[in-house]
Amino acid sequence: MTDLDLDSSFIPALHKPPSLLPIAKYRESLLYVVEKFPVTIVIGQTGSGKSTQIPQFLERAGWCSDGKIIGITQPRRVAATTVALRVADEVGCEVGQEVGYSIRFEDVTSSSTRIKFLTDALLIREALTDPLLRRYSVIMVDEAHERSISTDILLGLLKKIRRKRPELRIIVSSATLQAEQFLKFFTASSDQEAKKQEDGQPPQEIATIVSLEGRTYPIDVLYLEAPAENYVEKAVNTVFDIHTQEGEGDILVFLTGREEIDNAIQAVAERAMQLESQHGPLQPLPLYAGLSTEQQMFVFDKAPEGTRKVVFSTNIAEASVTIDGIVHVIDCGFVKLRAYNPKTGIDTLTTTPISKASASQRAGRAGRTKAGKCYRLYNEAAYQALPETNPPEIQRSNLASTVLQLKALGIDNVVRFDFLSSPPSELMSKALELLYSLGALDEYAKLTHPLGSRMAELAVEPMMAKTLLSAPQFNCLSEMLTIAAMTSLGGNIWFYHDGERHKMESSRRKFAVEEGDHLTLLNVYQTFITKGKKEAKFCHEHNLNYKSLTRAVSIRAQLKRYLERFHINVDETLSSKQQSSSNVDKSNKAEQIRRCLTSGYFAHTARMQPDGTYRNVEGGTILHAHPNSLMFNRKADWVIFYEIMETGDKTYIRDITKIEKNWLVEYAPEFYKLSNSRG
DNA sequence: GAGCACTGC
Numbered sequence: 001m002t003d004l005d006l007d008s009s010f011i012p013a014l015h016k017p018p019s020l021l022p023i024a025k026y027r028e029s030l031l032y033v034v035e036k037f038p039v040t041i042v043i044g045q046t047g048s049g050k051s052t053q054i055p056q057f058l059e060r061a062g063w064c065s066d067g068k069i070i071g072i073t074q075p076r077r078v079a080a081t082t083v084a085l086r087v088a089d090e091v092g093c094e095v096g097q098e099v100g101y102s103i104r105f106e107d108v109t110s111s112s113t114r115i116k117f118l119t120d121a122l123l124i125r126e127a128l129t130d131p132l133l134r135r136y137s138v139i140m141v142d143e144a145h146e147r148s149i150s151t152d153i154l155l156g157l158l159k160k161i162r163r164k165r166p167e168l169r170i171i172v173s174s175a176t177l178q179a180e181q182f183l184k185f186f187t188a189s190s191d192q193e194a195k196k197q198e199d200g201q202p203p204q205e206i207a208t209i210v211s212l213e214g215r216t217y218p219i220d221v222l223y224l225e226a227p228a229e230n231y232v233e234k235a236v237n238t239v240f241d242i243h244t245q246e247g248e249g250d251i252l253v254f255l256t257g258r259e260e261i262d263n264a265i266q267a268v269a270e271r272a273m274q275l276e277s278q279h280g281p282l283q284p285l286p287l288y289a290g291l292s293t294e295q296q297m298f299v300f301d302k303a304p305e306g307t308r309k310v311v312f313s314t315n316i317a318e319a320s321v322t323i324d325g326i327v328h329v330i331d332c333g334f335v336k337l338r339a340y341n342p343k344t345g346i347d348t349l350t351t352t353p354i355s356k357a358s359a360s361q362r363a364g365r366a367g368r369t370k371a372g373k374c375y376r377l378y379n380e381a382a383y384q385a386l387p388e389t390n391p392p393e394i395q396r397s398n399l400a401s402t403v404l405q406l407k408a409l410g411i412d413n414v415v416r417f418d419f420l421s422s423p424p425s426e427l428m429s430k431a432l433e434l435l436y437s438l439g440a441l442d443e444y445a446k447l448t449h450p451l452g453s454r455m456a457e458l459a460v461e462p463m464m465a466k467t468l469l470s471a472p473q474f475n476c477l478s479e480m481l482t483i484a485a486m487t488s489l490g491g492n493i494w495f496y497h498d499g500e501r502h503k504m505e506s507s508r509r510k511f512a513v514e515e516g517d518h519l520t521l522l523n524v525y526q527t528f529i530t531k532g533k534k535e536a537k538f539c540h541e542h543n544l545n546y547k548s549l550t551r552a553v554s555i556r557a558q559l560k561r562y563l564e565r566f567h568i569n570v571d572e573t574l575s576s577k578q579q580s581s582s583n584v585d586k587s588n589k590a591e592q593i594r595r596c597l598t599s600g601y602f603a604h605t606a607r608m609q610p611d612g613t614y615r616n617v618e619g620g621t622i623l624h625a626h627p628n629s630l631m632f633n634r635k636a637d638w639v640i641f642y643e644i645m646e647t648g649d650k651t652y653i654r655d656i657t658k659i660e661k662n663w664l665v666e667y668a669p670e671f672y673k674l675s676n677s678r679g
Numbered sequence: 680g681a682g683c684a685c686t687g688c
């Protein structure tokens with residue numbers, strides 16, 4: 001027998017043993033409730049272990065014995081993967097075996113998978129081929145209180161599926177405030193079900209609420225006596241007050257956007273120079289989605305000994321990104337919310353007061369590792385006046401793709417779909433009108449075949465899906481696949497470090513193509529995969545976001561697979577020949593691409609005015625080319641654009657391409673006849 | 680002349 005070498009024999013536990021989690025003592029009662037009630041609403045405090053433990057309890061209790069599996073949905077990809085890795089670790093298997101996950105581009109499951117984590121959007125896609133989700137014995141919808149469109153649609157589907165599969169068990173995990181609403185949703189009968197219930201089970205037997213205690217540290221919440229006039233300034237002052245008066249611990253500051261964050265960081269940097277040496281240095285860092293991955297990673301690094309880290313963040317740190325070691329949270333009380341106006345067809349991005357639910361979520365970011373403090377830059381009366389929650393996404397979004405997806409799921413009467421919160425009827429009719437004009441729906445609002453059903457399967461917006469499916473007629477499918485992939489990146493293609501804006505602008509000019517942004521994006525992608533060899537080095541040299549371009553490669557490949565499944569042949573030799581062909585060929589190709597874009601984007605048209613601004617077709621709204629667009633400082637007449645958004649007091653259009661006016665009538669005769677008769 | 684909160688397929 002050899003002596004045990006303590007250092008090498010003992011490996012420190014990465015995670016607390018599951019039996020020590022507060023949830024362990026609820027095991028029996030949870031299993032009983034799930035057995036008895038078809039729907040269980042679980043109120044799980046942070047740190048309760050609900051996402052990791054409940055699936056294991058169920059699996060061990062035999063819920064997979066008949067070959068069926070347990071599905072747990074998450075609103076975000078990272079959550080699906082990290083929770084799966086952790087549960088696989090606790091179970092003691094390789095991820096992809098008994099425990100797996102599935103997200104877009106990554107299916108890490110196998111025939112032995114019994115516990116499967118996935119995004120809720122992906123589970124909805126599974127329902128396209130397996131409408132009753134028969135593979136699953138239990139489906140747990142995690143973070144349902146966030147109320148994303150996908151979560152809401154999924155809950156509506158599950159309620160419908162339950163009628164045909166009474167044995168299916170549904171678990172909805174929610175924050176305290178919203179639990180009652182989920183309970184009401186599942187117990188309230190829809191018309192069809194009401195009939196059945198006369199001789200069936202009474203409604204109160206369908207669902208119940210279980211509350212699990214969490215394990216968090218206390219957080220002191222502090223308010224201002226009077227509301228702050230300028231919350232960015234007040235936030236910076238509060239940072240210095242904490243730094244000079246409070247013990248150690250990093251600070252997380254919630255602001256609304258990039259501009260505020262950059263200003264705050266500059267202010268902190270300037271004032272820190274006058275700081276007395278006894279206080280130690282401050283390290284201000286930005287965090288928002290537009291940063292490159294490398295730039296985002298800094299917030300996870302531990303600050304040097306004696307230095308205090310101050311992260312200035314958008315809402316990304318409220319639920320998506322978790323930073324360890326935060327002791328102080330400063331909450332400005334505002335958030336930028338997107339809302340779609342169905343009358344104008346324009347999305348607005350507006351700074352809005354947060355909800356009480358958000359305020360408590362933000363405060364909770366302080367108490368993850370020890371007791372913390374939250375400084376709210378508003379007074380208690382203002383807090384009391386906040387709404388409990390913000391309106392769910394489904395009530396303030398363009399619903400074109402949602403409606404198309406519902407139709408593809410066989411829900412013909414989308415207005416009567418059992419929504420958790422019904423969208424305003426204007427949103428529904430606007431979506432139906434657009435889908436009709438694109439040919440995805442017929443005059444009876446029925447899904448068309450093959451066009452409509454194919455559009456529903458493609459993972460791009462309906463207008464782009466239409467463009468893509470028209471591309472073979474214009475002989476530009478290979479190019480359009482690239483353009484579809486690049487536009488769906490949502491603008492995160494270029495990046496710059498402090499003071500490098502001009503360098504980025506000149507990089508961008510090098511890729512510019514006269515006809516507009518779509519052809520410029522095509523040029524960027526083709527250069528990246530040919531001359532740039534898909535390498536990060538090429539991206540850094542040209543101020544391109546490497547992660548985004550890599551993503552474009554995956555999206556393009558996936559779209560291509562879909563088209564091949566539709567038996568649409570993608571001839572890639574055409575685009576490589578294009579590289580060496582003559583200028584005449586190139587301009588012909590460019591024209592085909594512009595015509596093809598017009599066939600899908602005829603509803604997004606504008607005309608340039610002598611002063612350089614644009615007007616939409618109705619003529620009423622002044623539109624500006626976004627400064628990121630090539631068309632910001634170029635002449636054009638008629639254009640189509642990918643996206644329109646109102647921020648502050650201006651309406652911007654992005655991803656713009658020049659077209660000819662007569663193409664509009666050629667490719668969308670009905671739409672333009674209609675518009676003319678209106679005016 | 681001047682700028683996009685955040686997710687997801």
